[in-house]
Amino acid sequence: MSRVEALLDPAVAERVLARVLTHGGEFAELFAERRGGLTLAIDESRIESVQAGAEEGAGVRVLSGGTTYFAHVDGLDPADLERAADEAAGALRGDRAEPRPLRAEAMTPQPIERRPEEVPVERKARLLRELDERARSAGAEIVQATASYGEARREVAVANSKGLFSGDDRTRVRIGAQAVARRGDRVETGAETLGGHRGFELFDDEPASIAASAAGKALTLLDAGPAPTGSMPVVVGGGFGGVLFHEMTGHGLEADHVQKGASVYAGKLGEAVAQPLLVAYDDGRLPGEWGSDAVDDEGTPTQKTLVIEDGRLVSFLYDRQCAERDRVASTGNGRRESFRHLPIPRMTNTYIAPGEAEPEAIIGEVEKGFYAVSFAGGQVDPASGDFVFGVNEGYLIEGGKVTRPCRGATLVGNCLQALAAIDAVGNDFWMKTGMCGKGGQKVPVGTGQGHVRIAAMTVGGTQA
Amino acid sequence: MSGLSELAGRAVEQAVAAGAGDAEAYASEAENREVRAHGGEVESLAAATRRGLGLRVWIGGRVGYGFGTDLSVPGVAAIAARAVEAARAADEDRFAGPPGAAGEAPVLDGLSDPSRAEWPAARIADLALAVERSALQADSRVVGVEEAVYFDSAERVAIAASSGTGGEYETSSCYAYLQALAEGKTGRETGLGFDLGRGPAGLDPAAVGREGAERATEMIGSAKPPSRSCPVVLDPTVAASFVGLLGNALGADSVQRGRSPLAERLGEEVAGEAFVLHDDGLDPGGFATAPFDAEGTPRRRTPLVEAGRLQTFLYDSYTARRGGVASTGNAGRSGYRTPPRVSATNLIVSPGSASFEQLLREAGEGVFVNDVAGLHSGVNPVSGVFSVGASGLAIRGGERAEPLREFTIASDLVSMLRAVRTAGSEPRWVPFGGSVSAPPLLIGEMTVSGS
Numbered sequence: 001m002s003r004v005e006a007l008l009d010p011a012v013a014e015r016v017l018a019r020v021l022t023h024g025g026e027f028a029e030l031f032a033e034r035r036g037g038l039t040l041a042i043d044e045s046r047i048e049s050v051q052a053g054a055e056e057g058a059g060v061r062v063l064s065g066g067t068t069y070f071a072h073v074d075g076l077d078p079a080d081l082e083r084a085a086d087e088a089a090g091a092l093r094g095d096r097a098e099p100r101p102l103r104a105e106a107m108t109p110q111p112i113e114r115r116p117e118e119v120p121v122e123r124k125a126r127l128l129r130e131l132d133e134r135a136r137s138a139g140a141e142i143v144q145a146t147a148s149y150g151e152a153r154r155e156v157a158v159a160n161s162k163g164l165f166s167g168d169d170r171t172r173v174r175i176g177a178q179a180v181a182r183r184g185d186r187v188e189t190g191a192e193t194l195g196g197h198r199g200f201e202l203f204d205d206e207p208a209s210i211a212a213s214a215a216g217k218a219l220t221l222l223d224a225g226p227a228p229t230g231s232m233p234v235v236v237g238g239g240f241g242g243v244l245f246h247e248m249t250g251h252g253l254e255a256d257h258v259q260k261g262a263s264v265y266a267g268k269l270g271e272a273v274a275q276p277l278l279v280a281y282d283d284g285r286l287p288g289e290w291g292s293d294a295v296d297d298e299g300t301p302t303q304k305t306l307v308i309e310d311g312r313l314v315s316f317l318y319d320r321q322c323a324e325r326d327r328v329a330s331t332g333n334g335r336r337e338s339f340r341h342l343p344i345p346r347m348t349n350t351y352i353a354p355g356e357a358e359p360e361a362i363i364g365e366v367e368k369g370f371y372a373v374s375f376a377g378g379q380v381d382p383a384s385g386d387f388v389f390g391v392n393e394g395y396l397i398e399g400g401k402v403t404r405p406c407r408g409a410t411l412v413g414n415c416l417q418a419l420a421a422i423d424a425v426g427n428d429f430w431m432k433t434g435m436c437g438k439g440g441q442k443v444p445v446g447t448g449q450g451h452v453r454i455a456a457m458t459v460g461g462t463q464a
Numbered sequence: 465m466s467g468l469s470e471l472a473g474r475a476v477e478q479a480v481a482a483g484a485g486d487a488e489a490y491a492s493e494a495e496n497r498e499v500r501a502h503g504g505e506v507e508s509l510a511a512a513t514r515r516g517l518g519l520r521v522w523i524g525g526r527v528g529y530g531f532g533t534d535l536s537v538p539g540v541a542a543i544a545a546r547a548v549e550a551a552r553a554a555d556e557d558r559f560a561g562p563p564g565a566a567g568e569a570p571v572l573d574g575l576s577d578p579s580r581a582e583w584p585a586a587r588i589a590d591l592a593l594a595v596e597r598s599a600l601q602a603d604s605r606v607v608g609v610e611e612a613v614y615f616d617s618a619e620r621v622a623i624a625a626s627s628g629t630g631g632e633y634e635t636s637s638c639y640a641y642l643q644a645l646a647e648g649k650t651g652r653e654t655g656l657g658f659d660l661g662r663g664p665a666g667l668d669p670a671a672v673g674r675e676g677a678e679r680a681t682e683m684i685g686s687a688k689p690p691s692r693s694c695p696v697v698l699d700p701t702v703a704a705s706f707v708g709l710l711g712n713a714l715g716a717d718s719v720q721r722g723r724s725p726l727a728e729r730l731g732e733e734v735a736g737e738a739f740v741l742h743d744d745g746l747d748p749g750g751f752a753t754a755p756f757d758a759e760g761t762p763r764r765r766t767p768l769v770e771a772g773r774l775q776t777f778l779y780d781s782y783t784a785r786r787g788g789v790a791s792t793g794n795a796g797r798s799g800y801r802t803p804p805r806v807s808a809t810n811l812i813v814s815p816g817s818a819s820f821e822q823l824l825r826e827a828g829e830g831v832f833v834n835d836v837a838g839l840h841s842g843v844n845p846v847s848g849v850f851s852v853g854a855s856g857l858a859i860r861g862g863e864r865a866e867p868l869r870e871f872t873i874a875s876d877l878v879s880m881l882r883a884v885r886t887a888g889s890e891p892r893w894v895p896f897g898g899s900v901s902a903p904p905l906l907i908g909e910m911t912v913s914g915s
Contacts, residue, residue, distance in 0.1 A: 038550075044721065046557060050550035053531035053801060054542070055516070068508035074515055074533040087511050091585055121553040144722055180723060180846055187725075187847040227851075229691050229913045260502060261652070262610040262645060342508060379837040379853070383610060383645055383654045384683075386870060388853025390842035410842050410851040410872045410913075458688070460851055460872025460913035 002107060004167030008032040008058075008157035010102045012078050016060070017099040017161050019085045024094020025062040025069075029160040030085075031297065032058045032076055033339040037152035038121070042128040045136075045145075050121070059339040060084040063321070064092055072340045099161035109169040109294045110287065112199035116151035116173050119200045124149050127175065127203060131211040135179045138215030141222060144180035147211060149173075151200075154338075158299035166299035172197050172290065172444060174433060177211035181218035188224070188407070190217025191392070195433040195444075197292045217374075217393050220405050227394060227409030227459060233369035234411060234457040235362055235397065240374045240432035242447035245280065246350050247378040248387045248415040249273075251438070253282075253307055253315075254333070254345040255322035257382045264385035264416050265313060273313045274419045277355055280308040282317055284332055284348030290433035291349040291446035298334035298343050305331045307350075319345045337441035344439055349446030355425025359451040362424045364400040370459050371395040371402050372411060385415035410460040418454055426450030468493060469632045472624035475519055475540050480626060482544040484521035484551070486562040488625040490758065491517045491535075492800050496617035497585070501592040502609065509585055516800035519547040525556040529803045562627040563781035566791070569755040569762040574748060575635040577663025580616050588614050591640065591669050598673025599644040599657065605684065606677045610643040610654065616664060621754075629760030637751050639895065640667050644676035648684035655679025656701075656835075660751065660895055679834065682857065686867035688914035689858060695830035695885075696873060696910040697823050697859065700892040702833050703813065703905045707741065708897015709843055709850075710877060711808030714743075714768055715794070716783035718845070725848030725877050726774060734774045735881035739905070740814035741769040743778060745793055750810030752796070752899040758804035759795040766792045768811075769881075780806045813902040816887030823888050823906045825862035831912055832857045832864065833873060839897075848877035851913075871914035883908040 013030050020028040036054040040047060058081050059072040071087035073080045116124075128147045135145035150173070157167040174195030181188050192210040196202045236244055249265075257263040265273065284302025286292050295301050298320045307315050318326070319334030322345055335346040363371060371394060378389035391409040395402045431448035472489040479487035493515040500507040517540065518531040528551025532543040583591075596612035616638035624630040641658035657676030659667045698706070718724040726734065735741075745763025747753055756762050759781050767775045779787065780795035783806055796807030824832065834856040842852035851874035858865040875883075888904035 040550075040553065046555040048527065048554050048557065049529075049803070050527075050554045051529040051531070051803065052546040052550050054546070055531075055533040055801075057514075057533060067506045070508060070510040072510075072512045072514075074513075090511075091509065121549070125553055187844075189844060189846050231915060257610075260610050261608050262643070262654070264651065340512065340514070342510065376842065377838065381654055381837070383643070383652045384869075385651065386837075386853075386855070388838035388842070388872070390838050390851065408844070408849050408851045408874060410838065410853060410874070412853045412870045412872055414870065458870060458913070458915070460853070460874065 003155060003169055004107055004157045007034055007155050007167065008159065010104065010165055012081065013159035013165065014099065014102055016081045016085050017159060019082060020060055020062050020089050021097040021099060021161060023089055023092035024097055025064040025092060027063040027161055028099060029061050029158065030058060030081065031339055032157045033154060035152065035154045037150065039148065039150040040124060040128065041146060041148040042132045043146045045132050047125045047128060057339045058084055060088040061342060062088050064094065068342065070342050100163035102159055102165040103163050105166040107167050107294065110197045110292055112171045113201040114199040116171065116200045127207060130208040131175065131177050134208040134211035135177055135215040138212055139219050141181045141183050141219060142179050142215050143182045147175065147177045149175050156297065164299045166295050168294045170197065170293055171199055173200060173202055175207060175210065177214040179215040179218045181222050183222045186222055188218045188221035190214040193433055195290050196288045197290060198288045221407050224405035224407035227406035228370060228396060229459060231456050231458050233366045234454045234459065235366065235369065235371045236452045237373040238426065238428050238450045239430045240447060241372065241452065242351055242449040243375050243378055243434060244389060245352050245449060246347060246445065246447045247380040249419055250347045250350045251380055252382045252415060253317050255316045255318045255326065256345050258316050259322055259325055262383040268313050271313055272311045274308060274311040274422055276311040277425050278308055278311050278422055279353040280351065281306055281353060282347055282350045286349050286446065289349045289431055289446045290444050296332045296334045297336040300330045300332045300334060302332040302348060317345050317347060319343050335443050337443055341441045346438065346443050347436065347445050349431065349448065351431065351448035352425060352452060354427050354429040354450050357424045357426050359426045359428050362426055362451050362453045363397055363402060366397045366400060369397040370409065371397050380415065387415060388412045412458045412460055418457055421455040422452055423455045424453040426452065468620055468622040469624065471517065471535060472622045475517055476624050476626050478540050479519050479521050479544040479547060483548045484523060486522040486626045488520045488562060489517060490797065490800055491622045492619055494617055494619040496615065497588060499589050499592040499614045501596050501612040504593065506589045509589060517543055518800035518803065519543050520803050521547040521551050522560060522562055523551045525558055525560045526551045526554040527560050528554055531801050559782055559786040562625055563629055563759040563761060564627060566629055566761040569631055570746065572746065572753065572755050575633065575753060576618065577636050577666065579663035579665035580618055580636045580638060583664045588664055591664055591667065594669040595640050595642050595672045598670040599642055599677045602674045602677035603681045605646045605681050606644050607647040608645045610645055612642040614640045623760045625760060631756055631760060633755050635754065636662050638664055638667065640669060640672050642672060642676045644680040646680035646684055653680045653683040660893060683855065683867045683869065686855065686869040688870050689831060689868045689912060690915055691913045693909055693911050695827040696907045697827050697830065697832045698905045698907065699834045700902045700904055701894050701896060702836050703902040704894035704900035705836060705839055705897045707811050707813055707900045707902055711811050711898055712845060713848065713877060714778050714808065715806040716777040716779045716787055717806045719777050720783060720786055723846045729774050732774055733772045734878055735769050735772050736884040737772045738816055738887045739769060739881055739884040742767045742812055743808050744812050745809035747810045747812060749893060750899050752809040757793045757795040758797040761791045761793040761795060763793045763809060778806055778808060780804060808898055810899045810901065813887065813891065815889050815891045815903040817889050818886050820888055820890065820904055823886060823904055824859050824864065826886055827859045827906055828862055830859045831868060832859050850874065850876065871912055874911045874913065880907060
């Protein structure tokens, strides 16, 4: 018996699906999940906040006449599943519909070399002590250091009335380091993370370097002056700099926003939205990446979706329901935080593909501008396209050179204008991890790019 | 004693049997419903029940936490085993230990609204549809609604500890909100409308729709303001978001670990005299109200900022022991999956006597900030320095003028509080940044960055 079948017996699933459709419905789905995880932290050089948990449950949805009825329960006993089925279908009054027999799909999860739950907790505590030590030894002005470790495994199974029976076994690990630096009254912080859809092998190669990097950021900021204010060229760094593209474009490509007219990209399919140098993807299959899965949370295999081709918008990101509405195939972007949530179109790993420019030249061509190396996060209103980003590591560019660090800068702008203003894409490239929130659901996503320049953008600084 | 209290008591015994020196169990069971409406149709209707257990255990000064959804006897034994194993992995902390005896918790009435259980699915679906309809009818420039949502929940919580504390209570809450879309010449604008209550009978769907419509339409034609330093009036929703950040900075945990901009400022002047703040875990209007906190300590009212001076920090049992003071009943938790941590309950900014119009007149020439974005990324929680995206209206000659967008406001928490000149007379409960009641606030001067 496969792991998916151990989680959800196909014979039981067929019975539950038939029960959901007792009073009609065009589509029924059963999503079963078992999740477990461990987190621990080091603070004041003391291992604490050690937390371990396990949960299991199922969500049942049925679509009828444009309405989705959804119920979820804790527990995976057949009685629990039947309770969810009855609850979901409780409001339906139609004639019985018949689900198709289930066909099991082969499951090919991302490979995990060293299962984190088999690594002793002492080893994880030692990793945190290394991070703590590295951050504290970065300089006398480092006054606080904290670090965290998290591992999570989600086994999921999906069965639906179209005959789909699929599943996935997902393991993610992530560490984070934060440092606080103080000089007199000045207090600055720095943070760095490392994570992946991987096992403990992710930490084979100098994981403590993230603590040194976090401490370095905090120390750099001690020397930071006020951020400039006004419109100027902005060079965005690689890796987590990709959160800018994630926020200002990625969310607007999610088909639910588009179909509700709540995206600035609605009606722009096939049109030029950027200069021809821009190529971008959403790729849920990137090996080992934080936002990767074998199948999405509707059982659709994940895929590499070209979203912007030579500056032209070529695809939105679909879950099953939005795809049906647009009469296209799902792009494998139907994701949910857990069995307690409905799937909605979500990004996986979204990135701007490497371009041709040398990073040094991208900065060298700027007379006076701003260099945003990394962001604390950002937010966008997909309908109006307005966005805002907090910069946690930023520098002035003067005469083609990166000069001094700036603190407290914010980038504000509008998606359409900012995307069209990208006039250089670097040939360097890397990915970073993030947690993306939408509709009250958080899912792991990857962001990536090389250095990218936006010809003009508003920097909201700390000097008037 | 209900089944939930029995479960919590049994879990404590099982934890002690598994090797814990002391144990505390938190069991919750909740029922919730959600309706999403769009385009005059019910888009989705969700119903759910959930039960879970969290076990915090102490072995000497080592603390561990385990949680799970399998509440059978072997299931709880597995949770207990995880918690004990977790504690063994932690380092000794000399201040760690179970909460002590805490006194009698008050009996609170009215935390649960019977209308929640009485309204069937069809009726709450109608409510969500009415929210959407009222936005569309309020103004012809409203071209759609991204989503109109109704949500309600009833939760029963039981706590038991080997030290003898414990109890049980039930609360209910509900809210409705929508994002209205208005079409302007330059693009689409969105506007949020919301209302909250203990049950659906307490909500005003028409007001939710009207608020969303008004917020969306008043942004039509908005432009960037010039960069300058000027008086700023904060909408209650915006004031509440900042007060929520202040609540985190007032938690003794971040103070004791040197990660709060308010550390070492006890008794100092941290705000203008117009800014009066307390934390009140018993306020009948607040959604964080409960007879006792997440450790069983009775909730209370705690003055935080009075006469411009910082009066106290917020404590749970751990930080109280570490600080040599008594717990203020501020152990909070977001569910059974996480252990208690210090958190504000209901943060209440005392209203002043100035009407909203008077605030604008007093501001003279400035900016009314109606919405902020990027609070989670634009604020340094340790230094309190912030720069956040904002939108709103210009204030000219003491009156509302043209709409403004794509600007930032920047300051630090303490400087902003010190610059509070006047508090408005009309407070509002806001679910952003926790449970906060705030009036509009006039800030004497703030940096506004636009074009």
